[in-house]
Amino acid sequence: MSYDKIYLEAYKYMGEKVLEEDCGLLCNSHCCRNKTETGERIGIYLMPQEFESVYQGTALEHRLKVERHSSKIYYIPPRVKFLYYFHCDKEQGCFRELRPIQCRSYPFEPHLEKGKLTLVIEKEQIHHCPLLDRLQDLRKDFIKGIYKGWEILLQIPEVRLLVEYDSQERIRCSNILHQYLIDDCL
Numbered sequence: 001m002s003y004d005k006i007y008l009e010a011y012k013y014m015g016e017k018v019l020e021e022d023c024g025l026l027c028n029s030h031c032c033r034n035k036t037e038t039g040e041r042i043g044i045y046l047m048p049q050e051f052e053s054v055y056q057g058t059a060l061e062h063r064l065k066v067e068r069h070s071s072k073i074y075y076i077p078p079r080v081k082f083l084y085y086f087h088c089d090k091e092q093g094c095f096r097e098l099r100p101i102q103c104r105s106y107p108f109e110p111h112l113e114k115g116k117l118t119l120v121i122e123k124e125q126i127h128h129c130p131l132l133d134r135l136q137d138l139r140k141d142f143i144k145g146i147y148k149g150w151e152i153l154l155q156i157p158e159v160r161l162l163v164e165y166d167s168q169e170r171i172r173c174s175n176i177l178h179q180y181l182i183d184d185c186l
Contacts, residue, residue: 006155007101014104014149015097016142018131026130031106034065034087042126043087045069047101050159051084060095077165080158100152101156107131108143110150111179112167117154119147121178122170135178147182 022036028181036042043065046055055061065087071078097111107129125132153159170176 003049003053003156006152007050011054011098011104013145013152014101016145017139018142019134019137019139024132026134030127031103031129032088041087043067043085044100044102046084046086047084047153047156048080048161048162049156050101054098060098063095068138077161079161080165081164083183101149104149105146107135108146108180109166109170110154110166111162111169111170111176112154112160117147117150117182119143119180119182120170120176122175123177124173124175128180143180144182147180 034041034043055064055066067085068082069076069085071080074083076083100103107121109122111118111120121132121135131138144172150163154163
């Protein structure tokens, strides 16, 4: 299966609504900002092959402010080599139908331990999202879609490497607040 098809299939599963209402209204789309409260530029990493599979060659490519981060300089597994990092532009509005995997999956992170996929919520967060106070309100279809999407994405070797790397770091730092098995969500 091509990476393009894998991403399109994952995007389809990961397109479920998080809550019954628009979660962006809870915080005025706080996660779509491109600067911190102190003025520091922030953005989000795309998954390996996500830029090439979804954004490259589209009109949206020119709208994104994309940087290529090397594993030689940034905290990226050496075997992944690089990741694309882009800055949102809240003023231009969210391109919701093409939002990146990291945005689709939040507040969950994929976690691999002994080869088993679970979804976790990390203790350490860049900002406090109101969703973290409403975990009981997350739609079951959203959680199942995120799980299924990550199962599909793990077919991409570099995605699996990144998830394994992040999972090991999460375990090392005791950075798991909640862990969900898919059986818990059915």
